[in-house]
Amino acid sequence: MATLKHIASKNSDYTAIEAYLVYQHDAFTGKQLLDEQGKPKLRDSYLLDTLECGDFSFATACLLANRKYGKNTQHGDIKSHQYIISFDPRDAADNGLTMETAQALGLKFCEENFPGHPAIVCTHPDGHNHSGNIHVHIVIGSIRTREVERKPYMQKPRDWREGMKHSSTAQTMRHLRVEVMELCEGAGLYQIDLLNGSKERVSEAEYWARRRGQLKLDRENAALTVAGQQPRQKKFETVKDTLRRQISSVLYRATSFEEFSDRLMQQYGITVKESRGQLSYLPSGRTKFIRAKKLGDKFDKAAVLATLQANAERKPKAQFKQDTIGKLIDIQSRMTEGKGIGYKRWLTKHNLKVMAQTVNLLQEKNLTDEDALNQRIAELETKYHDSLAVVKDLEGRMKFNKELRYHVAAYASTKDIAQQLKTAKRPAAFEEQHCAELTAHRAAAAYFKANDITKLPSPKKLEAEYAQLASEKAKFYEQYKEAKEELLKLKTAKQNVASFFREEEQTQQER
Known part of the structure; x- marks a missing residue:
């Protein structure tokens, strides 16, 4: 090499x-x-x-x-x-x-x-x-x-x-x-x-920045260790190292370029732009873009688009419902964190999309009236908690059924060994030879005693009961899931409407 x-x-x-x-x-x-x-x-x-x-x-x-x-x-x-x-x-x-x-x-x-x-x-x-x-x-x-x-x-x-x-x-x-x-x-x-060339473009300056930064970090960590404190970071990262890691974390989850750029801006405040067929990235706090070829081969336009296409083909094509909505983001509070103007533009665009989705959802479900919306949320909360309680109860019964079947099978398979122990001429040697079987037999007997089981049920009957419990759980779980999804959407819609009017009121007061 x-x-x-x-x-x-x-x-x-x-x-x-x-x-x-x-x-x-x-x-x-x-x-x-x-x-x-x-x-x-x-x-x-x-x-x-x-x-x-x-x-x-x-x-x-x-x-x-x-x-x-x-x-x-x-x-x-x-x-x-x-x-x-x-x-x-x-x-x-x-x-x-x-x-x-x-x-x-x-x-x-x-x-x-x-x-x-x-x-x-x-x-x-x-x-x-x-x-x-x-x-x-x-x-x-x-x-x-x-x-x-x-x-x-x-x-x-x-x-x-x-x-x-x-x-x-x-x-x-x-x-x-x-x-x-x-x-x-x-x-x-x-x-x-x-x-x-190398897949990761590390310049001479960045290489020495890594070396110097790692040496300084090692000295600081050594001082913390002597003081009895646990170091928070062991590997030093340059600005480009951090940018590579953040882009990679988003790249392998996104399935389109729009989603890729939106997630980078939302999660890390990173702006992506294309110029003359090349991508450049602007981390939060910087004023100059970093070109993809300075970061590595996998961050240029061709590699990014290929990865996004592979992600889209690999992930199951979910049927997204039209009433899926996001949450409004408070622009003023985010801007006080030092975000750039690009992040503000993205937030404004994001909030407009969210409010359009919110209005469409409420109109489709005929819940534009506040009282009707609150009543529907209360109904869904009741359905949600009732279904969840039934699901938890069925899960507990299924767990008990599974444990019982295990101990019944273990008891039946080791019963002869336990009988032979009673008639063995050398009980100590016999027990040492069949230690595993006898331990399982005694554990099963203790389980039956702890649960007041005097007559062992049939394994086939237990299997049929488990299948019946699983079927009931699936039915109630579907009800629980539907209630949960709709409840979350309506609560988010209600919160978005309240946030929107609160922001409008603040804007009018400022005017």
Whole structure:
């Protein structure tokens, strides 16, 4: 699973590059680590070679090239390029990858793809996050010091002519990724498809934000643990991590784009917009949209629509009734929570839909009069509670029937063992041998005694009784369910009407 990373540097101090490769540095600040005498600490292990430098050091060779060709004189000029090939941590154990092998592969890669450039090839045994992955740093001076043979992947004169600067374009990176994949394939190492990229787009800045945030959170949690308190959060999340999680929680439940965007706004205050065939997301509290391609492949338009279609096909097509209504939301109270103008627009649209559904429901059921509505709600509450009481009673009788059938069956199957115990020559040994059966027999006898059962009922009679109870429960449960659904709808309608007129009254008073 080798990966390729590119870093362009404008630093004119070429010795700093070699110092970074040779000496230990703090992973977060980038500063050199010093020993007790105040001297830089060497890395525990590394391999380093130079190419195209002649008798000079890498830094000197780069400075001479700059002077000879009169380039890299401005502060904003790119002075060097660094390519990092990170191998899979499993390659060391599974495929026999060593630092020497990795260094040889790095030298070969550099000779074939950066001919004519002064270069350093340095191999380290471990990553900065202690993942155990061997990786190779290939640092090249930006100026080619000799003309080289033109190869098929070279498109412009700068790719082969002397005195021209190296440019890491998208086409160049694609070629180099193919080379890394072929390099690993030839060496028998693990490899992934580098051309299609990662499913989750994590930038360099976000990666380090995660590292710094997790380190800070770990320190805070350690202090809480020492104080005897339980940490609330153990994994740090960036803004993009939180956005990915929130979008995913809605995406896998929605079945249409309208439902997807409405739920994001309602639950998390996230606005979704489409521009030039691409989706962008605006979390609550931000003023700038985050494009889907910055979050990951599954958040772009094509992937979102495919997921929504799959959800719609997978979920049963429920027959939604026309009288299904939602609840009015108090716009003023929500706006005091710091919601944006987009959220206010969505709430206004939502409340208009809800009031239209409320009016339709009350008109269809001929309950536009307040007294008639209250009377119907009272009738449904009575029906609801009566049906629920019957259902609970039947459930209790079914549970007792099931327990009784279990103990009757256990008693009948272990009766012979209990009789044999009475005539056994060695009762202790017999009981130890048939411990499970005797325990079940005694538990059944105790159950019968506790429930005053002196005559065991027929298993067939118990099964018929259970089926009859289940049939009655289904009938009353349907009545309970219908009463509950209609009761909730009418109570919601009544609450919506009251909220609507209360809001109208407040508006008139303000006017």
